Amino acid sequence: MANIAWEEPFCGEGNNCFRLGVDAEGNGYIAVAGEEERYITDSRDALRALIQDIKDGKADHLL
DSSP states (O other), rough: OOEEEEEOEEEEEEEEEEEEEETOEEEEEEEEEEEETEEEEEEHHHHHHHHHHTTTSSSSSGG
């Protein structure tokens, strides 16, 4: 497994919590909080844009 530095969880309404992470090479990761061993990866910028859209309410149905 990659050595991922995880940020604090972001939780939407209810039990919808996820975490963002980054490794030494700058790859971005996202996982459901508590299940960090099962993650998806993409560029850090792409994941950050997705999360910002969710936080802004543009894609809250994803939570």
